[in-house]
Amino acid sequence: MAGNTFKSKVNARPGIQQPGNRRNLFGFIERKLALTGLFGEGVPVGLVPPFLYAASLALIYIWSNHKAENTIRKIEILQQEVEDIRADVTTLEAAFMYAGKQSEVAKKIAPLGIEEIDRPPHKIVLKK
DSSP states (O other), rough: OOOOOOSSSTTSSSSSOOOGGGSSSHHHHHHHHHTSSSSSSSSOGGGHHHHHHHHHHHHHHHHHHHHHHHHHHHHHHHHHHHHHHHHHHHHHHHHHHTTSSHHHHHHHHGGTOOOOOOOOOOOOOOOO
C-alpha cells in the first residue's frame, strides 16, 4: 500500500479556481494575508466568528459613547436655555409687580381723566 502524498497545487483540480486566484472579497483578503505571511497557508475560519463578535461589540461601544456625549451636549444646551428663560421670567414678574402698584396704575389712568379717590368710601345705611 502506498503512503499519503500531497497533490501539486497547479494540477490539483482542473477547472476549479484555487483559493489564491479567486476574484472576490475573501480571495483578495487571502492574497493580502498570504503576502504578509501572517497565517501561512490560509485564514483560519475558526477565528472569524469571535473576531466579528469582538468587532461588533467594539462598534456598539463606540456608538454608545458618541450617543452619550451627544446627549450630554444637548442637556447642557437645554440647561443654559432654562437658566436664560428663568432669568427672563424673574425680570418680567418684577416688572408686572411694579406695574400693578396703586400709584403706577393711577399714573397710567391719569390721561384718561380718571382720578384716584382721596377720601375713604362711606357706607350707605338704609332704615327699615
